[in-house]
Amino acid sequence: MPNDATLGARLATMMQDLSDAIDRTPDKAQRDQLLAKQDEIHARLQTLIDKTVKQNIVEYQQATAAVTQSIQALKDTQQDIKRVAKAIDTLAQVVGALTKLAGALA
Amino acid sequence: MNSRSVRVVAVVSLMFLASGCVGLTASQKAAIAEFSRATAAVGETTQTELTEMRERMIRTNRERLILRGPSPSLNFSSSLDGKLTISTVSVVVAAATALEGYGEMLEALVEDTQTKELHSAAEKFVTSLKQVPNVSLSPGASDAISAAIVLGGQLLIEAKKARAIKAIVPQTRPAIDQICDTLARDFDFKTAGLAADLHDATELLHGAASAAFQDTPPGGDAATAQAAIAARSVSLPALQYAIQGRVRRDEVLARISAAVAAIKKANAALADALEHDRWTLEDVKGLAGEAKALKPAITELSTRTGELLDRVKILGPARLSR
Numbered sequence: 001m002p003n004d005a006t007l008g009a010r011l012a013t014m015m016q017d018l019s020d021a022i023d024r025t026p027d028k029a030q031r032d033q034l035l036a037k038q039d040e041i042h043a044r045l046q047t048l049i050d051k052t053v054k055q056n057i058v059e060y061q062q063a064t065a066a067v068t069q070s071i072q073a074l075k076d077t078q079q080d081i082k083r084v085a086k087a088i089d090t091l092a093q094v095v096g097a098l099t100k101l102a103g104a105l106a
Numbered sequence: 107m108n109s110r111s112v113r114v115v116a117v118v119s120l121m122f123l124a125s126g127c128v129g130l131t132a133s134q135k136a137a138i139a140e141f142s143r144a145t146a147a148v149g150e151t152t153q154t155e156l157t158e159m160r161e162r163m164i165r166t167n168r169e170r171l172i173l174r175g176p177s178p179s180l181n182f183s184s185s186l187d188g189k190l191t192i193s194t195v196s197v198v199v200a201a202a203t204a205l206e207g208y209g210e211m212l213e214a215l216v217e218d219t220q221t222k223e224l225h226s227a228a229e230k231f232v233t234s235l236k237q238v239p240n241v242s243l244s245p246g247a248s249d250a251i252s253a254a255i256v257l258g259g260q261l262l263i264e265a266k267k268a269r270a271i272k273a274i275v276p277q278t279r280p281a282i283d284q285i286c287d288t289l290a291r292d293f294d295f296k297t298a299g300l301a302a303d304l305h306d307a308t309e310l311l312h313g314a315a316s317a318a319f320q321d322t323p324p325g326g327d328a329a330t331a332q333a334a335i336a337a338r339s340v341s342l343p344a345l346q347y348a349i350q351g352r353v354r355r356d357e358v359l360a361r362i363s364a365a366v367a368a369i370k371k372a373n374a375a376l377a378d379a380l381e382h383d384r385w386t387l388e389d390v391k392g393l394a395g396e397a398k399a400l401k402p403a404i405t406e407l408s409t410r411t412g413e414l415l416d417r418v419k420i421l422g423p424a425r426l427s428r
Contacts, residue, residue, distance in 0.1 A: 009296035015306055019313035031317045038313050043178045049298055
């Protein structure tokens, strides 16, 4: 896939990995947390879409790193579903990083 | 006579003067014809898919609202079509129509086509292009197209056809490049275009439907069992629809994005060969190869989409049993 290194490309991958994680998480409370994070991330994506995202700023690099870490954490849940809690933590970091990025672009 | 008319007359005169030039060889004509047909087919397929994408977006968001209720990014004041508004989709459809018109115009120039068909294709190309913001034809490109239309029946002479093609393709290349870039972006879900917006909505529906299905308690008494059946009859089709959306994204949208990128590359090679009058056998083979590679993908797009989606209907419930 082209542009796999960009934040947008990684966010697209993360959105799919996240809904797959919801699919295989047996615990309702954790599923609800994952769903809530999915909504939060999507809301921040909408804010970012309307802005010109500069790739050379530190907030962009931090958001990209947070999303990369989250993709790995979500993939880890395929091997061990007990790792969902850790994936939820990384998703919270993604929300924070995207909020900072949007703030830097405002 | 205004300055534009003077320019068109000058281009027409040049084409007459050049009637002594040699025409295109049979293999060159065949390669351009193949490329033209592929370009027109991709343009046509793309228009159909854009309408389908908008319908999918509306249904996806409607299902999300049913399953999850209002959220910050989707509530009763939101448009169900998201970024795929009628005005946005119309612009991208115009870009796809321009690409189709361009393919038909080149085809009319290399095949034994009637003047009326050439005029119709050229008009489709120019009119559609005018509806795409930030894309315009250079005066040279407009003049070359107008001159080809003016020549009409004269283009039965092979050398004049060749001259028209040699004038039009290099001159229109910047506009075709921009159209292809626009379409490739809007069909690549990993860039911020229309496909990306549909991808996000599809994943949100996938998560919501999967959670709703799993959250439905097994039936106890008759009333609970009926309520569970009613809940699953909403969540299961929604989940299947989201899975179909993924398949369509991976199988159809990705192919369109790749096909449009291939057309841009092949058109650049054709423009270069015509502009510098250096048609090697490799150029012809290369162009024909690019076009031939596109054809199976386009055929698959139009014939296998239904089959792919039918297969997903069977796969959906099986995934849930994991």
